[in-house]
Amino acid sequence: MESESSLRQRKPDQKPDNEETKSQSDSPKKRRRKLKPPTIVDRSCSLLRFVIYTVMFGVFFVGSVTLFIALVIPDKIHATTFNAPTPRPFTGALAPNTRLQDVERLFEGQVSGAESFAMQKGVIYTGTHDGKIIRIKDGKISTVATFGNKPCGLEENEHICGRPLGLKFESENQLLVADAYLGIFRLNVKTGKFKHLVENDRSAKGVYFKFFNDIVKGSDRTIFFTDSSHKWQRREFGYIIMENENCGRVSWFDEKTNQMDSFLNKAYFPNGMAIGPDGEYLLFCETTRFRVHKYYLKGEKAGQTETFISNLPGFPDNISPSSSGGFWIGLAYPGARSGSMPVIDFLYQHPWIRNMIAKVIDPRTLFRFIPKYGLIIEVNQKGEIVQSLHDPTGEVVSSVSEVLDTGNELYLGSFGGNYIGRLNLRKSKN
Numbered sequence: 138m139e140s141e142s143s144l145r146q147r148k149p150d151q152k153p154d155n156e157e158t159k160s161q162s163d164s165p166k167k168r169r170r171k172l173k174p175p176t177i178v179d180r181s182c183s184l185l186r187f188v189i190y191t192v193m194f195g196v197f198f199v200g201s202v203t204l205f206i207a208l209v210i211p212d213k214i215h216a217t218t219f220n221a222p223t224p225r226p227f228t229g230a231l232a233p234n235t236r237l238q239d240v241e242r243l244f245e246g247q248v249s250g251a252e253s254f255a256m257q258k259g260v261i262y263t264g265t266h267d268g269k270i271i272r273i274k275d276g277k278i279s280t281v282a283t284f285g286n287k288p289c290g291l292e293e294n295e296h297i298c299g300r301p302l303g304l305k306f307e308s309e310n311q312l313l314v315a316d317a318y319l320g321i322f323r324l325n326v327k328t329g330k331f332k333h334l335v336e337n338d339r340s341a342k343g344v345y346f347k348f349f350n351d352i353v354k355g356s357d358r359t360i361f362f363t364d365s366s367h368k369w370q371r372r373e374f375g376y377i378i379m380e381n382e383n384c385g386r387v388s389w390f391d392e393k394t395n396q397m398d399s400f401l402n403k404a405y406f407p408n409g410m411a412i413g414p415d416g417e418y419l420l421f422c423e424t425t426r427f428r429v430h431k432y433y434l435k436g437e438k439a440g441q442t443e444t445f446i447s448n449l450p451g452f453p454d455n456i457s458p459s460s461s462g463g464f465w466i467g468l469a470y471p472g473a474r475s476g477s478m479p480v481i482d483f484l485y486q487h488p489w490i491r492n493m494i495a496k497v498i499d500p501r502t503l504f505r506f507i508p509k510y511g512l513i514i515e516v517n518q519k520g521e522i523v524q525s526l527h528d529p530t531g532e533v534v535s536s537v538s539e540v541l542d543t544g545n546e547l548y549l550g551s552f553g554g555n556y557i558g559r560l561n562l563r564k565s566k567n
Contacts, residue, residue, distance in 0.1 A: 210496045210497070211496075212492055212495075212496065213376065213492075213495040213496050214376050214379055214380040214382075214491065214492060214495045215380060215382065215492070216379060216380050216381065216382075216488035216489075216491040216492050216495075217380070217381050217382055217488060218485070218486065218487075218488050219381050219425075219426070219485040219486070220485070220486055221427065221448075221474075221479075221481075221482045221485055221486075222447075222448045224448065224450055224474045224475070224479055224482070225448055225449075225450055227450070229522075230514075230522040230523055230524055230525055231450065231514070231522060231525050232525075233527050233529055234525075234526065234527050235527065235528065235529065236526040236527065236528075236560070236565050237511045237512075237513070237526050237527055237528035237533060237534040237558075237560070238528050238530070238532075238533045238534075239560060239561070239564065239565045240528070240533050240534050240549060240558040240559065240560045241558070241559045241560070241561075242533075242556040242557075242558060242559075243556060243557045243558070243559050244273075244278060244556060244557055245555060245556040246555055246556070247278060247555075248263070248265060248271070248278065248555065248556060248557055249265055249266045249267070249554075249555045250264075250265050250266030250300075250551075250552055250553065250554070251263040251264070251265065251538075251550040251551065251554070251557050252264060252301075252302045252303075252455075252538050252539065252550055252551075252552045253301075253302055253303050253304045253351070253409075253455060253538065253539050253550060254304065254457075254539060254541040254548055254550055255304040255305060255306050255312055256541060256543065257306055257309070257310075257326070259274075260272060260273065260274045261273040261274075261541070261548065262281065262304060262312060262326060263304065263550065263557070264300070264301025264302060264304065264314065264316075265301070266290075266292075266295075266300065267289040267290045267298065268283050268284065268285050268289045268295075268298035268299040268300060268301065269281075269282070269283050269289075269301070270282045270283070270284075270301055270304075270312075270314065270324060270326075272326065273557075281324065281326050281329050282324055282329045282330075282331055283298070283299070284299040284301070284314075284316055284319050284322055284331065284333075285297055285298040285299030285316075285318075285319055286298065292372050293372075295317070295318060295370075295371065295372055296318045296370065299316045299317075299318055299319045300316060300317040300318060300371055301314050301315075301316050301317075302315050302316065302317050302349070302350050302351060302371075303315040303349075303350060303351030303352045303362075303363075303409070303410070303455070304352075305352055305353055305354065307323075307354045310325055310326050310327045311323060311324075311325060311326075312324045312325075312326050313352050313354060313360065314331075314352070315349045315350060315351055315352040315362055315363075316349060317348055317349055317350065317370070317371035318337060318349070318370065318371065319333075319336075319337055319349075320333060320334070320335045320336045320337045320339070320346070320349055321333075321334045321335035321349060321352060321360065321362060321390065322334060334360070334390065334392060335349075335360075335362075335390055335397065337349075339397060341386065341388055341397055341398050341399045342398070342399065342402070344367050344386075345367065346364045346367065346386075346388075347364065347366055347367050347368065347369065347370055348364055348365040348366045348367075348369060348370055348371055348374075348377075348385075349362060349363075349364060350362070350363040350364070350365045350371075350407070350408055350409070351363050351408060351409045351410040351421075351455065352410065353410045353411065353412045353419055354412075355412065355416055355419070355434055356415070356416030356434075357416075358392070358393075359389050359390070359391055360389065360390040360391075360392065361387065361388070361389050361390075361410060361419055362387075362388055362389075362390065362410070363385065363386070363387055363388075363404075363407040363408060363409075363410060363421060364385060364386045364387075364388060364399075364407070365377065365385045365406055365407055365408060365424075366384050366385050366406070367384055367385070367386065368382075368384045369384075374501075375499055375500035375501035375502075375504070376495060376499075376500060377406050377425070378406070378424075378425055378452070378500060379484075379491045379494065379495050379500040380491070380495070381405060381406075381425045381485060381491075382405070383403040383404060383405050384403075385403075385404040385405065385406055385407040386399040386401060386402050386403075386404060386407065387399065387400060387401040387404055387407050387410075387421055387432070388400070400432070400440075401432070401442065404421075404423055405423045405424070405425045405426045406423060406424035406425040406426075407421050407422070407423060407424075408421070408422040408423070408424045408453065408454055408455065409421065409422045409453070409454055409455030409456045409457070409467075409538075409539065410422075410456070411456045411457055411458060411464055413431075413518070414462075414518070415435075416434060416435065417433065417434060417435050417436060418431050418432060418433045418434055418435075419431075419432050419434060420432075420445055420456055420464065421456075422453040422454065422455070422456055422466070423453075424452045424453055424454065424469075425452070426447075427447065427448055427449045427450075427451070427452065427453065427474070428444055428445075428446060428447040428448070428449060428453070429444075429445040429446050429447075429449075429453055429456060429466065429520070430442055430443070430444060430445060431443050431444070431445040431520075444520075445516075445520040446466075446516055446520035446521075446522075449466065449468065449514070450468065450471055450474050450475075450512060450514075451468030451469060451470055451471035451472075451473065451474055451510075451512060452468060452469040452470055452473070453466050453467070453468060453469075454466075454467045454468065454469045454536075454537070454538040454539065454552070455467050455538050455539035455540075455550075457539055457540055457541065457542070458542065459515050459540075459542045460542045460543070460544040461515070461517075461523075462517070462518065463515055463516050463517040463518060463523060464515070464516050464518075465513060465514070465515050465539075465540035465542060465547075466513065466514050466515075466516065466540075467513055467537035467538050467539045467540055467549070467550070468512045468513060468514070468536070468537060469536040469537070469538065469552075470504060470507050470536055471510040471511070471512040471536075472507045472508035472509055472510040472531065472535075473504075473507045475508060475510060476508070480507065481507075508531070509530065509531020509532065509535045510527070510528070510529060510530075510531045510535065511526075511527060511528030511529075511531050511533065511534035511535050511536075511537065512525060512526070512527050512528075512537070513525065513526050513537050513540055513547075513549070514526075526547075526560070533558075534549060534558055535551075536551055536552070536553065536554075537549050537550070537551060537558075538550045538551050538552045545561070545562055545563060546559055546560060546561055546562060547559070547560040547562065
């Protein structure tokens, strides 16, 4: 009989080798989970999480940058709110056509910035971005005068070289010129000699002129001109458009007395000008309000201002006589007021966006992304649109600053173009 101690020391019976192997091989199967491929729901959830995190990061980043710009970078402009009326529908006299696609480009690459025109005895005169007044005769270009000093040709030198804009003949060979930086000149186009009538150090009511734009002469020999802004120069016109403030003026100059003053001191980018029949009134464009005003020079309404036409489908630049007795209006950036949500109308409703834009870039950079569209309109003496000429693609003609109507042809200028457009009205399809 075995003792109790020996029973305690006895080892339990070992299982056979095959049973131990089986037990060891079965054990991992019980512990291991079989991996399943991800389902569509799993993948969708992962993608959703990624999108949410990305959006959150993007919102945080954009918000941080916006806050930095708003709090750290000082304001460049003080934009105002303008709720523009719903743009006119392109119907009736504004119905789209392709007539501007028949325009022939003259002197392409030889002329830059032909803003305005004046014609005498079949000879055309215009100003260019390099400060010159040029003559176009028999298909050839020649320089008549330059008001400023070298260097010329670059925008940063405009205030030195000069930038001729508005041109009007006051008599044979005597051309009045408004230079954006240098002031008002009388130029003898035959001799090339000129007289500086209004220098850029002149002021009205203590406010200096900074952006001479267009010019006309009344029947009493008073010279009227627009000062587009007393804050910004011509090369900064993008800020004028973005700010949309009434810091422009319409002024007069009496050469006999050498006196001058402004009869409208708070205008929104006053621009091109034209004299009505018999000198009864003058018209001037208010570019950033999409309208043209009429100022009476004679009669019972003398000294009064009223709207001539409003809600134009683009920025009105210059206004000039038409051969039918009305007026042509050149429009800049018509694409800014096109589409279901016109970009410029939207920006004008949100001044804080424009303030932010002006802090970081020159607003003119945005104009490159505005849809191209070419458009000029003719109005009668009542301010009613009688016809419009379009280039819906903007490939041949986009922004137009002024129209010169010779009866059979239209010459089109552009402040930023490198050509002069010519449209043969007889050949142009209706």
